[in-house]
Amino acid sequence: MKIKNLGLYGSLAFTLIIILLPIGRISKLIILFGSVAGLLFYRRGILYYGKGNKKLQSGALDEAWVLYRKALSASVAPNIRISIASMMIQQGDVSEGAALLETYKTLTKGRTKELDAVVEILLSMVYWIEGDTKKALTTVRAVHEAGFRDRNLLINHTTFALMEGEWKEAKALLDEAEEKKVESPGLQDNRAWLAIVQNNWVEAEELLTELVSKGPRFAEPYLHLAQVKIHWGLVGEAIDLLKEGLAKPFINTSGIKAAYVEELVEALSNPQTRRKTAIEIDKDPKAVAKGSPRKTIEESFEAEEELILTGFAKRPAAKPKTKAAKKAESSEREPNLDLTEEDLAFIEANEIQ
Numbered sequence: 001m002k003i004k005n006l007g008l009y010g011s012l013a014f015t016l017i018i019i020l021l022p023i024g025r026i027s028k029l030i031i032l033f034g035s036v037a038g039l040l041f042y043r044r045g046i047l048y049y050g051k052g053n054k055k056l057q058s059g060a061l062d063e064a065w066v067l068y069r070k071a072l073s074a075s076v077a078p079n080i081r082i083s084i085a086s087m088m089i090q091q092g093d094v095s096e097g098a099a100l101l102e103t104y105k106t107l108t109k110g111r112t113k114e115l116d117a118v119v120e121i122l123l124s125m126v127y128w129i130e131g132d133t134k135k136a137l138t139t140v141r142a143v144h145e146a147g148f149r150d151r152n153l154l155i156n157h158t159t160f161a162l163m164e165g166e167w168k169e170a171k172a173l174l175d176e177a178e179e180k181k182v183e184s185p186g187l188q189d190n191r192a193w194l195a196i197v198q199n200n201w202v203e204a205e206e207l208l209t210e211l212v213s214k215g216p217r218f219a220e221p222y223l224h225l226a227q228v229k230i231h232w233g234l235v236g237e238a239i240d241l242l243k244e245g246l247a248k249p250f251i252n253t254s255g256i257k258a259a260y261v262e263e264l265v266e267a268l269s270n271p272q273t274r275r276k277t278a279i280e281i282d283k284d285p286k287a288v289a290k291g292s293p294r295k296t297i298e299e300s301f302e303a304e305e306e307l308i309l310t311g312f313a314k315r316p317a318a319k320p321k322t323k324a325a326k327k328a329e330s331s332e333r334e335p336n337l338d339l340t341e342e343d344l345a346f347i348e349a350n351e352i353q
Helices: 006-020 025-042 044-058 061-073 078-091 094-104 113-129 133-145 151-163 167-179 185-197 201-212 220-231 235-246 258-269 274-283 285-289 323-333 341-349
Strands: none
Touching (some): 044 061, 078 094, 078 113, 113 151, 133 151, 151 185, 167 185, 185 201, 185 220, 185 285, 201 220, 220 258, 220 274, 220 285, 235 258, 235 274, 258 274
């Protein structure tokens, strides 16, 4: 049986032993204070790391990197080093983060198969940022074939497969995630992305409408849903979605860049370029879905003042819901009063004595 708070019990036992030693009071205090000071010095790296996390969460990035580097200088464990590398790759110095990962690969102690896999997944993100999506895909494909599985691997693997136009591979991965009940906003957006490039516009709209209603903190779902709206000629709704996406954080690993979305907003908002831009977006969905330059058309158009454009696809009428579907939807709205294992653990941990 796993003992909870083992470190606390160990500290209490050590303190009790010191108290019971047949030595003078001053000597006991010296030993206790010396032990505490030694423990704090030994764990200073963890303290720096924790403070760095708080600074990162508050948006004080420069202060966070200073604290993380102090943690690294204090020789923190490999898993902490990898965590710091991940945060640097996403929001800081990508080359510094990559160097930390390469340093991990030279270790002779502290490595595990799980950490090795995580390092490869993070390196795939570095390759992606550097523009080598093929190498990124090859890297995560090797990790997947080696048998490692987690949510981040499935998100990255499907993303890189979609970027490279490997539709069958992306679908197989999404099917695997669904079978294993692995869910995340990133995977749901990738399902919609695949639906868009396969011209399954109704499915894409359903997936993205549900996802955007939850307020995801990355821009891709808003761009993808804007594509769907443009496919129906609903430019006004598309502009609103793109602006909402612009309000989300853009980090090093963002698949869509802020400048790309800004250009779409500007071109769609201008009556002089509105129709031309909408047609280009609709004619080149694969490029737009991954944030690449769309193919331009030579045709010119008169200024378009309307925000709902004619000449685009007509949205199919919604199919009437069956009795079974209505019943299932009704049951989903009912509050779930069942206690999960997490609920029971919380109650046990906070039980009033």
